[in-house]
Amino acid sequence: MDPDLSPSFWLASLSREARRPLDGDTTADVAVCGGGYTGLWTAYYLASLDPSLRIVVLEASYCGFGASGRNGGWCSGLFPVVMPGMSPALEDAVDEVGRVAAAEEIDCHYAKGGTISLVRTPAQLRRAVSTPGFVDADAARDICGATGVLGGVYSPHCAALHPARLVRGLAGAASRRGVVIHEGTRVLRTSPGRVVTDRGTVNAPVVVHALEAWRTTLPGYRRTVAPVYSLMIATEPMPAADWERIGLRRRETFTDERRLVIYGQWTADDRLAFGGRGAPYHFGSRIRPGYDRVPRVFEGLSRTLTELFDITPRITHRWGGPLGIPRDWTPSVGLRDDGLAWGGGYVGDGVAAANLAGRTLADLILSRTTDRTALPWVNHRSRPWEPEPARWLGINAALRATMVLDRWDR
Incomplete structure (x- = not known):
C-alpha cells in the first residue's frame, strides 16, 4: 500500500481480509461499538468466560483503523493520573497482553x-x-x-509491539470464539438495548461504547472526550x-x-x-x-x-x-443499570489499559465480583468538556x- 494513503506504517505493512458488514436488523446478548483494542478485548474475554453469549462487534471501517492500528506500540503500565491500585493492575496487563499473544499465536513482535x-x-x-x-x-x-x-x-x-498485528490477531482470536464482527458498519446512535447503524439495527440488552475519540461522533457525547x-x-x-x-x-x-x-x-x-x-x-x-x-x-x-x-x-x-x-485526564470503564457500558479515555496510554478495560467490562457484564471491578476507575464519571469556543x-x-x-x- 502507498504509505501516503495508509493510516499508519503498521497498517501499511499488513494485508487485510475484509469482514462483511451487518446485513439488516439482528439481535445479540452484547453489542460492542468499535473494533479496536477495547471492543475486541471485551468481546474476547466475554466469549472466553461464557461461550453461549451472542456477541456482535460493529466497526465503521475495519478492525484497527483507529488508535489501535496507529499508536506508538507501547504496551505500558503508564496511567495519566495517580489512582490507588491502578499501577499494579496495569503492570499485570502488560504481561497479560504478552500471554494472550503467545497463547493465540499472535505474532505482534512483543518484546x-x-x-x-x-x-x-x-x-x-x-x-x-x-x-x-x-x-x-x-x-x-x-x-x-x-x-x-x-x-x-x-x-x-513496558513492552514494544506491532500494534496493528496485535489488533488483527485479536480480532481473529475473538472470531474463533464465536464473536461476530461486522466491518464497514457505522454506528449512528445508541440507546438502552439498541444500536442503530447505517446497515441495520442491533437489539441487545448490553451495549458497549468502545470508540475512544470517535465516541464524540455519537449524538449526546460530543463533550465526553x-x-x-x-x-x-x-x-x-x-x-x-x-x-x-x-x-x-x-x-x-x-x-x-x-x-x-x-x-x-x-x-x-x-x-x-x-x-x-x-x-x-x-x-x-x-x-x-x-x-x-x-x-x-x-x-x-x-x-x-x-x-x-x-x-x-x-x-x-x-x-x-x-x-x-x-476533562480530568482520567480513563474509565463502567456499566450503567440500563445496560450501557463503556471503556476509554486513555490519553494515549491505551494498549495495556484497553486489555484491563476489556477484562473489567467482561466481569461487570457477567456480574462477576473481582479485584478488577473494585478498581477506582470503575464507574468513574469525568465532567464534560466546556462548550465551544x-x-x-x-x-x-x-x-x-x-x-x-x-x-x-x-
Whole structure:
C-alpha cells in the first residue's frame, strides 16, 4: 500500500481480509461499538468466560483503523493520573497482553524490555532526580545512547509491539470464539438495548461504547472526550552500526522528560518509529482524515530524531490520528443499570489499559465480583468538556504553554 494513503506504517505493512458488514436488523446478548483494542478485548474475554453469549462487534471501517492500528506500540503500565491500585493492575496487563499473544499465536513482535525516559536538560534533571526508577547518566546512556543525556527514569513495565498485528490477531482470536464482527458498519446512535447503524439495527440488552475519540461522533457525547491528535513518523530500516550506537538492545521504548510528549521504539524490522504531540485540537471535536497529517509537526519530529541520535535517516512513513482525553485526564470503564457500558479515555496510554478495560467490562457484564471491578476507575464519571469556543481556546492555549515551558527548560 502507498504509505501516503495508509493510516499508519503498521497498517501499511499488513494485508487485510475484509469482514462483511451487518446485513439488516439482528439481535445479540452484547453489542460492542468499535473494533479496536477495547471492543475486541471485551468481546474476547466475554466469549472466553461464557461461550453461549451472542456477541456482535460493529466497526465503521475495519478492525484497527483507529488508535489501535496507529499508536506508538507501547504496551505500558503508564496511567495519566495517580489512582490507588491502578499501577499494579496495569503492570499485570502488560504481561497479560504478552500471554494472550503467545497463547493465540499472535505474532505482534512483543518484546518486554521496559521503557526509559531520558533526562537531557538541567531543569529536567532537577525534576527527575527524586523520581522512582531514576538512573544516572552512565546507566541511562547504556540503555539508550542519545545525545546530551544527564540521567533517566527507567521502568521495566513496558513492552514494544506491532500494534496493528496485535489488533488483527485479536480480532481473529475473538472470531474463533464465536464473536461476530461486522466491518464497514457505522454506528449512528445508541440507546438502552439498541444500536442503530447505517446497515441495520442491533437489539441487545448490553451495549458497549468502545470508540475512544470517535465516541464524540455519537449524538449526546460530543463533550465526553477531546479528540487530540498525535502524529508519528517511521524511518527506513537502519544499519547495524547505528543501532550499536543507539542501544535499545532489549527493544526498550524511549521518551524524554520534556512536557510535550514524544515516544519511540526500535521496530522488529530495524526502523525507528517515533511520535509526539503538537498538532492542534480542532474546533467542535471534529475528526477528519486531513488532520492526520500536519507537515510542520512531521518536520519537527524529524528534527527531534536528528537531535536525539545525531542521525538523518530517510523518513518513509508519516501518519497520525486522534486520541481521547477526558476533562480530568482520567480513563474509565463502567456499566450503567440500563445496560450501557463503556471503556476509554486513555490519553494515549491505551494498549495495556484497553486489555484491563476489556477484562473489567467482561466481569461487570457477567456480574462477576473481582479485584478488577473494585478498581477506582470503575464507574468513574469525568465532567464534560466546556462548550465551544472555550474548549478550543483552552486546549490550544495549554498546548502552546507546554511548548513555551519546554523552550525555557532548554
